[in-house]
Amino acid sequence: MKKFALNIIRSPYFWSLVFLAALFAFNLAFTERFGVVEVKDGRLYGNIIDILRRSVPTMLLGTGMTLVIATGGIDLSVGAIIAVAGAIAALLARGNFHFMIIVLPPLLAAAVAGCWNGFLVAKAGIQPFVATLILMVSGRGVAQLLCGGQIIKFSHPAFEYLSAGYVFGLPFGLYLSAGVLLSVWLLTRRTALGLFIESVGINPVASRHVGISASRIKLLVYVFSGICAGMAGLVLTTEIRGADANNVGLNLELDAVLATVLGGTSMTGGKFYLAGSVVGALIIQTLTTTILARGVARPATLVVKAFVVILISLIQSPSFRAQVLRMGKAGEARA
């Protein structure tokens, strides 16, 4: 137990966790009915459930993004992949097909998109930022092409279950993201895969010398990030029961990167923290909900978000910590 507590305090996302806890404490104290969770028709309702439900897409993207960033990369195309997956799903949902026929092709398309990114990064040797920029720019164009420039609406109860469904009183999306997180955690922490990913991020040449195929690992994480984006796309599309190629998942790639970085994973690659990314995603959503619940105008969310991002990044920055320590010591010396 003591070891566990020490691990948490030493973890790089400790301060993010503290911030999240402070945010919750603030809300419990000052936001009316924040902590209330009600049961209606066997389903749980409340602000906390709402925060969890709304952070599902960011958590899904964050899981994929964490692995990509751990290899020293970045995936800017997830927003565009969301749009493409959503467009395909909406077109199929109109045809009243079976659930699987609606869900599988978008995921396949997302995997192909991820594969394209991975190919450019791992085989063609293009920097990840640029390689994924290509799809980021053109992906939304492809989605608009599929939709014919219109918002495609559909009604398909089985498919809508993804965001409207409840299992044991909790929204289905939560189980989805928890399932993805758990399987990734098992795959990376109970097998050597996680170490491989980290070693590729820390030093690709050295990992090649010890026999890890850096390009295969990179290809894998981009495909996985693509699939995560595809799942997020399905959830977001069912939420509004329509595919809006222009706006769905807009700027979500930024939120996903943000969640990962707030979670203590360094953008230069190396060690990654899945739990940290979950904390990051929760911070982003809790912040938005808090500000809205306090009746502050929506624009202020962005400004507060900016300050929180800088603050948490600063606390996690080694050179900032060193400076604070120096200042503290200088103060002691003077006194």
Added chain:
Amino acid sequence: MKLKARHIPILATMLVFILLYAAASFYFPYFFTLRVFVNLFIDNAFLGVVAVGMTFAVLSGGIDLSVGSVVACTGIVMSKLITQYGFNSLAVIAFVLLLGTAFGSVMGFFIACYDLPPFIVTLAGMFFARGASQIISLESIPLKSPLLNRVADFGIPLSDRVDFPFIAIVLVAAVAVGTFIAQCTKFGRNVYAIGGSEQSALMMGLPVRRTKIGIYALSGFFATLGGVIYTLYTFSGYSLSGIGLELDAIASVVIGGTLLSGGVGYLPGTLLGVLIQGVIQTFISFDGTLNSWWTKIIIGALLFVFILLQTWISKARAFRKS
């Protein structure tokens, strides 16, 4: 002048621009007129000015995501101060340029002094500037200033009917000044050095921190100048303008032959990158049956081709070295 490998990307960009323009002129004879050519400069003036600043950030191996929001914020602040408070137009422009430069320096300070990733810091800057402009006004504010009306109407006559207007002059001037800074000053050489290898630049005793702060200050300045141009172009300020502009600017820089890993590239290439995007857009609006999403798809494809070309060149160079 001997042709060097590093000149190939910019030559390729020029070739693509000429080919695209020729193809468009072949389809629509009216395309090959002075007016359409000048319009390319007018319609993309703000993008071009913003891209000049972005080129410096990219040359140093960084990125500036805040430019789109800064453009919106500039427009809102400018229109508000001039139209609603009646301040002197030129003083307001000087003030916003100062403000934008200061904003960029603050981001540069965080990036340089605390080793925070430029992506995250300028992302925060993007949130901040967008939020600030929405707090100032959610509605579009018209710009009412007789003085600025006259400034915007000013132009150098090129023929009987076509003028080279003020905002296009600013674009050309910005590219010229940017090129001068990059090629002929100590600061410019430091930028290239940092982009080539920050570690080596540090060991050579170059002022890495100061240069980095300068880079983002410069990027903030050009983004604000782009905002001023955009305001003169639309004669209003709106908090939602310039969304996604940072992407267009980055695409222009990359198509213009600058390596996103830093250290390689020329500013005039960025102007060509902007003009190429302009030609595609103009072609699509000329055609009328093609939809706007084709712009995105074609620009994506162009990005792909240029990036492959660059990767191939840098690999060839590495091969020759070894």
